[in-house]
Amino acid sequence: MTTEFTTHLTEAVVDSIEGTSDPRLRELLAALTRHLHAFVRETEPTMAEWERAVGFLTATGQTCTDTRQEFVLLSDVLGVSMLVETVNSDGREGVTESTVLGPFHMTESPARELGANIDLVGGGEPCVVSGRVLARDGSPLPGAVLDVWQANAEGYYDVQQPDVQPPGNGRGLFTADSEGRFRFRTCVPSPYPIPTDGPVGDLLRAMGRHPYRPAHIHFIASADGHTPVTTHIFVAGSEYLDSDAVFAVKESLVQDFTETDDPSLAREFGIPNPFRHARFDLVLNPVRS
Amino acid sequence: MTTEFTTHLTEAVVDSIEGTSDPRLRELLAALTRHLHAFVRETEPTMAEWERAVGFLTATGQTCTDTRQEFVLLSDVLGVSMLVETVNSDGREGVTESTVLGPFHMTESPARELGANIDLVGGGEPCVVSGRVLARDGSPLPGAVLDVWQANAEGYYDVQQPDVQPPGNGRGLFTADSEGRFRFRTCVPSPYPIPTDGPVGDLLRAMGRHPYRPAHIHFIASADGHTPVTTHIFVAGSEYLDSDAVFAVKESLVQDFTETDDPSLAREFGIPNPFRHARFDLVLNPVRS
Numbered sequence: 001m002t003t004e005f006t007t008h009l010t011e012a013v014v015d016s017i018e019g020t021s022d023p024r025l026r027e028l029l030a031a032l033t034r035h036l037h038a039f040v041r042e043t044e045p046t047m048a049e050w051e052r053a054v055g056f057l058t059a060t061g062q063t064c065t066d067t068r069q070e071f072v073l074l075s076d077v078l079g080v081s082m083l084v085e086t087v088n089s090d091g092r093e094g095v096t097e098s099t100v101l102g103p104f105h106m107t108e109s110p111a112r113e114l115g116a117n118i119d120l121v122g123g124g125e126p127c128v129v130s131g132r133v134l135a136r137d138g139s140p141l142p143g144a145v146l147d148v149w150q151a152n153a154e155g156y157y158d159v160q161q162p163d164v165q166p167p168g169n170g171r172g173l174f175t176a177d178s179e180g181r182f183r184f185r186t187c188v189p190s191p192y193p194i195p196t197d198g199p200v201g202d203l204l205r206a207m208g209r210h211p212y213r214p215a216h217i218h219f220i221a222s223a224d225g226h227t228p229v230t231t232h233i234f235v236a237g238s239e240y241l242d243s244d245a246v247f248a249v250k251e252s253l254v255q256d257f258t259e260t261d262d263p264s265l266a267r268e269f270g271i272p273n274p275f276r277h278a279r280f281d282l283v284l285n286p287v288r289s
Numbered sequence: 290m291t292t293e294f295t296t297h298l299t300e301a302v303v304d305s306i307e308g309t310s311d312p313r314l315r316e317l318l319a320a321l322t323r324h325l326h327a328f329v330r331e332t333e334p335t336m337a338e339w340e341r342a343v344g345f346l347t348a349t350g351q352t353c354t355d356t357r358q359e360f361v362l363l364s365d366v367l368g369v370s371m372l373v374e375t376v377n378s379d380g381r382e383g384v385t386e387s388t389v390l391g392p393f394h395m396t397e398s399p400a401r402e403l404g405a406n407i408d409l410v411g412g413g414e415p416c417v418v419s420g421r422v423l424a425r426d427g428s429p430l431p432g433a434v435l436d437v438w439q440a441n442a443e444g445y446y447d448v449q450q451p452d453v454q455p456p457g458n459g460r461g462l463f464t465a466d467s468e469g470r471f472r473f474r475t476c477v478p479s480p481y482p483i484p485t486d487g488p489v490g491d492l493l494r495a496m497g498r499h500p501y502r503p504a505h506i507h508f509i510a511s512a513d514g515h516t517p518v519t520t521h522i523f524v525a526g527s528e529y530l531d532s533d534a535v536f537a538v539k540e541s542l543v544q545d546f547t548e549t550d551d552p553s554l555a556r557e558f559g560i561p562n563p564f565r566h567a568r569f570d571l572v573l574n575p576v577r578s
Contacts, residue, residue, distance in 0.1 A: 005539070006375050012536055013368035019497030024338075029496065031332045033367055039324040040369060043317055044376045047390075054360045061350010061360075071343045071350075078322055079302035080329060086295050087333045101336075207318065208308030247301055250294070 010037040056199055063198040067159060069103050073200040076100065076246035077209075085230070094136055096229050096282045099248040102218065104157040109147050109171040115269065117185040118172040121165060124153025124187025127257055127276035128269050129233075132180045133221055134283045140180025141284065144223035148172045148184065150216070155192025176223075185269045188257055188276055189215045191240050204245070211245050214238040219282065226284035233280060255280045299326040345488055352487040356448060361392050362489040365535035366498075374519075383425055385518050385571045388537040391507065393446040398436050398460040404558065406474040407461040410454060413442025413476025416546055416565035417558050418522075421469045422510055423572045429469030430573065433512035437461045437473065439505070444481025465512075474558045477546055477565055478504045480529050493534070500534050503527040508571065515573035522569060544569045 013033045020026035045053070063070040075081045081100045089098040112118065119126070133144035149171045151157050158165040176182045193211040196204060204211050215235040222228035234241060234254045241249055257276040266273035302322045309315035334342070352359040364370045370389045378387040401407065408415070422433035438460045440446050447454040465471045482500035485493060493500050504527040511517035523530060523543045530538055546565040555562035 006372055009368050009372055009375070009536055016498055016532075016536075017496055020495060021497060022495065025495060028332055028334065028338065031328055035324045035328040035331075036367060036369055037372055039320055040372045040376065042324075043320045045317065045373055047373065047377055049313075049317065050364070050370070050373045054358065054364065057346065057360045058350050058353045058358070061347050062353070064347045064351070069343065069347070071346050075339070075343065078325060079298050080325055081339070083295055083298055083326055083329045084334055084336065084339045086298070087329065088336055206309060206311065206314060207306055208310060209305055243305075247298055247305075 006037075006041060010034065013037070056203075059199040067106070068195065068198075070198050070200055072103050073194060073198070074203075076102075076194070077200055077204060079247045082247045089229075092136070092285055094283060095285045096221070096231055097250045097252050098229050099231050099250060099253060100246060101230050102246075102248075104151075104159060105147075105149060105218065105220075106159055107167065107171070109149060109173040110168040112172040112174060112184065114174055114177060114181075115183050115185070116172060116174075117269075118148065118150075118170055119152070119185065119187040120169045121152065122187070124190075125276060126185065126271045127188050127278060128183065128185055128260075128265065128271065129217065129278045130181070130183035131280045131282065133176045133182065133223060134180060134281050135223075135226065136283055136285055140176075141223040141226065142176060142178045142180055144176040144180060144182075144221060144226075144282075144284075146172075146174045146176065146182050146282070147218075147220040147222075148174065149218045150186065150189045151192050153187050153190050155190045185271060186217070188235060189217055191215050191238055194245055209245065210240070210243065212240045213244055213246060214240040214249060221282040221284060223284055225287055227287055229282065229284060231282075233278065235278075295326075295330060299323065302326070345492075348488040356395070357484065357487075358392050359487050359489055362483060362487070363492075365389065365391075365483070366489055366493060368536045371536045378518075381425070381574055383572060384574045385510070385520055386539045386541050387518050388520050388539060388542060389535060390519050391535075391537075393440075393448060394436075394438060394507065394509075395448055396456065396460070398438060398462040399457040401461040401463060401473065403463055403466060403470075404472050404474070405461060405463075406559075407437065407439075407459055408441070408474065408476040409458040410441065411476075413479075414565060415474065415560045416477050416567060417472065417474055417549075417554065417560065418506065418567045419470070419472035420569045420571065422465045422471065422512060423469060423570050424512075424515065425572055425574055429465075430512040430515065431465060431467045431469055433465040433469055433471075433510060433515075433571075433573075435461075435463040435465065435471050435571070436509040436511075437463065438507045439475065439478045440481050442476050442479050444479045474560060475506070477524060478506055480504050480527055483534055498534065499529070499532065501529045502533055502535060503529040503538060510571040510573060512573055514576055516576055518571065518573060520571075522567065524567075 017029045060070045133141045158169040196211045215238040216232040236256045257278045260277040261274040263273045306318045349359045422430045447458040485500045504524040505521040525545045546567045549566040550563040552562045
């Protein structure tokens with residue numbers, strides 16, 4: 001039942017926000033109030049439903065630790081993280097598209113030489129990743145920096161398996177050469193589930209959704225005078241490309257990890273021939289002035 | 290920047306909710322997604338703002354304990370609790386209006402005889418509260434039950450001061466007499482601040498808002514065959530009636546606590562004459578069939 005009181009109530013709350021000294025916070029809180037109230041007016045939750053929501057949010061906060069962020073996960077599975085990422089992206093034609101940072105960029109990637117192997121453990125399917133960092137006009141960006149991180153072949157990041165993986169496994173900080181080129185060796189990543197032992201896992205089960213992300217490697221590419229891009233490269237043909245639990249797949253980010261027969265390149269990387277090879281360029285925008 | 294991707298994203302999330310087996314949960318989650326996404330598209334939060342929001346929600350969850358519910362407080366100060374309460378209220382003319390339950394109905398009120406004193410400590414301004422519980426047609430409701438709770442004259446509930454107040458101070462469960470009448474003695478309640486030592490307190494300060502609630506006594510009135518009402522009676526003339534931190538004041542719930550010169554009533558209640566006296570009826574709706 002929507003009465004005159006409820007309309008008046010929304011305006012009373014928005015009025016009470018008027019005194020917020022930070023104008024941007026004022027704008028955000030007023031918009032949040034209007035949208036939250038519109039949601040309540042549309043759905044008319046019962047008191048029991050409201051209590052259940054309060055309980056869910058409380059449990060979500062209490063599941064967070066130094067190495068676990070359940071509210072990020074909640075934002076991810078409702079597509080909010082991807083939406084925030086996208087409204088902040090440059091979005092100009094011809095530039096590498098962005099996608100979510102995700103919760104595992106929590107430790108510094110160790111600086112490595114071009115061509116180094118970021119798979120410190122082995123056991124997965126070996127592959128080479130190479131390409132160039134370019135400006136939008138196609139000119140190379142020498143000295144561009146690539147921050148790379150990925151899960152191992154079993155789908156776990158180093159920080160999730162401190163007893164199994166050495167710190168920095170699957171991670172590397174690379175500096176592109178004088179022609180903007182980068183290359184490194186790793187193992188082909190696997191799909192993996194986001195953590196499901198908390199409230200967000202319960203929510204996914206209630207929705208009948210699986211928790212998997214398609215196989216991907218994370219990148220942050222940056223270069224002087226250019227806007228950095230935070231993105232993934234997804235492995236073409238990976239399971240879950242069409243149902244990523246966090247909605248982060250963009251067509252342009254799916255790349256072939258091609259079965260390659262190239263004995264000289266194999267020798268260069270110390271890798272058995274044939275091997276998988278992903279080749280792509282990362283394209284950055286000049287900073288807007 | 291709103292791209293085709295962001296519109297498609299919202300629909301992809303809503304589609305992913307289609308498999309929710311509980312139809313009401315499906316409806317709530319789909320509406321939540323649409324409203325949340327609309328909020329993000331309208332305000333375009335930066336990544337830093339998104340991180341601050343995640344941090345705020347996490348801190349709010351982690352402030353909750355067995356005796357502290359910071360998410361209820363957040364819902365309260367944004368007017369959401371009052372809105373949910375109101376969309377659930379019967380709202381028919383002539384019936385006592387509802388207001389929020391609040392966070393302090395967390396312990397059972399002790400059954401007391403009509404006329405008993407719920408102020409077990411003393412020290413406040415003594416008053417008598419009396420009236421009738423009626424059906425909407427004006428007929429009395431004998432045996433109606435009144436659950437009553439209030440803060441003491443310093444603005445604290447018993448559960449907030451376990452070292453100072455005995456359990457059940459300010460609380461009573463009364464059964465109306467054969468003519469639907471109720472009466473009890475107490476002290477005039479005071480305005481009090483909601484807790485401000487957590488994230489919601491920080492938010493109130495950022496908004497330049499005070500944390501006070503006007504003086505009130507809580508009631509839940511119930512009777513066979515009638516819809517119970519959860520409400521407050523506010524003390525006319527109390528400070529903050531026009532700026533309740535949780536937006537719970539409704540005109541019809543403000544009652545005079547009249548200075549009264551009535552030696553015989555004073556004797557009946559064992560109270561010094563003159564005294565304050567609040568008189569009002571609580572009117573319930575028959576259960577809809």
